[in-house]
Amino acid sequence: MAKSQSSVERNVALCYVRQSVTKDENDTNSPERQKANIQAVCDAKGWIPEWYEDTGGHKSGRTVKNRPAWLALINRLKDRDVVALVANDMSRLHRKGWRVGDLMEQLNELNIALTLAAPGKGHIDTSTINGRLLVQVGALFDEYYAEDVSAKARDSIRHRRKQGKYVGRVPFGTQRDSNGLLEPSHEGAWLMPNGTFQQGQPHEKPYPDAIWRRYFDAALRAMELYAAGDMGIARIAYKLDDEGWCYRTVQNTPRVFERDDVRRIIANWREYGGLLQTTRARNRPAYKDDDLSSVVLNPDQAVMPVDLLEQVAKVRYDRTQKPRRTKTHNVKMIYPLSVLVRCAHCSAEEDVQKRTATLQGYTTSAGIRRYRHSIGMKCTSGTRSVKESDLNGEFEKVLDHLIVNPEYMDLMQRIVTKDLNLDQHTESDNLEQQKAEAIAKCRHRLERAKFLFLEGDISKDEYLRTKKRNEEEIAHWLARTVKTQEIIIELISVLGTLTNLKRVWL
Ligand SMILES: [Zn+2]
Missing domain, CATH: 3.40.50.1390 (Resolvase, N-terminal catalytic domain)
Structure with missing residues (x-):
């Protein structure tokens, strides 16, 4: 050239x-x-x-x-x-x-x-x-x-x-019949006497006092509360929780309601009213509903009472303020920790609640950058939001705790390399052999205990004790694998990531 x-x-x-x-x-x-x-x-x-x-x-x-x-x-x-x-x-x-x-x-x-x-x-x-x-x-x-x-x-x-294919999920609590029309779904969850929810089928009661809660009825209840016109969607979420209704995750597990769930249900009033889904509910703010008179619901295909839905639409429209400067909604601010940080108070309750609040970045009307707790979720913490700089400071502290001195990293890397070159086969072979022997021994002891018990040489209690001990030992051995080196390599990799993260963070 x-x-x-x-x-x-x-x-x-x-x-x-x-x-x-x-x-x-x-x-x-x-x-x-x-x-x-x-x-x-x-x-x-x-x-x-x-x-x-x-x-x-x-x-x-x-x-x-x-x-x-x-x-x-x-x-x-x-x-x-x-x-x-x-x-x-x-x-x-x-x-x-x-x-x-x-x-x-x-x-x-x-x-x-x-x-x-x-x-x-x-x-x-x-x-x-x-x-x-x-x-x-x-x-x-x-x-x-x-x-x-x-x-x-x-x-x-x-x-x-x-490609002209049908896209989109059906509104909460509904399903499509064979003609593609909406109908109430039979799915739901069992409300247990202790207030938790359990997946299941309507005809299989898991507990005498359990109550079947159909998802469709929960959606209907949300509409009724909203149509009454005296409650905001966050309060409706609390109310539904109090009344023992549940929402469900995309993985199909029941969980308690939160504000956004209610908002989605309300925003879908057209679909519940028998109209075809046009855009996703979240892209359809209430202020775009101006010409209410032009929306005619379809009573033949509606899954909920049409007058209820019309009332919902009316309340929704009356309540909405049109944004004055729509432009500002399109500005994308970057909040790197959004959704990654979760609420510790909520996560302590996660087993019961089946959800954990995250913190999401937002800019206050005064232009201050903050992170706030998911809205419409009950939480024992009184604090609902935090300054971005404070959260960043905490995040840096966590990073500092996690980052390892580079010298130690080198040392770890050398240990791993050495192990990989020299000892890998011997160690893994030894461990595998040891594991097989130990498990065989346990199985043998189990067989022998069973024999002695059947022969009447040992008591039932003693047999059960032996059985439990040996089964636990087998489980212990099965869980043990030659992962030591892989774990260390992963660890080094994660530490490297953290060091890089810290570098770009500051
Ligand atoms: Zn919380």
């Missing part, structure tokens, strides 16, 4: 596609979806895509050596014509936080943009603190990172809508 190196045009985007287990092409994470998303980003930016694909086979992407294309891509990063690294989402890159940290540092040094292509992810600018922080936190909480999952899910919904 005749041009000098400095005049090489930077326009090549390294595009990475990965799929660990191949699924059908409608899958949200299918290589085709990833590629389509990535291509769109490259087109928009005027980049020339250069594809790297690790797709075949069922190997896990958790280790680098199963990802040859990824290694090739890394080697290509330092070339002068490379301007960006594009992947569909964070989980396409590395699964382990500290490697993402390393990757980010490398990209920063080379001045290469990291761009995520899944719709809703947007461009993460890794040259800013917030961008780096998002990537770090995202990587650290990768598998729990709801935003990531929901962005992919939204992408999938868009895809299915384009």
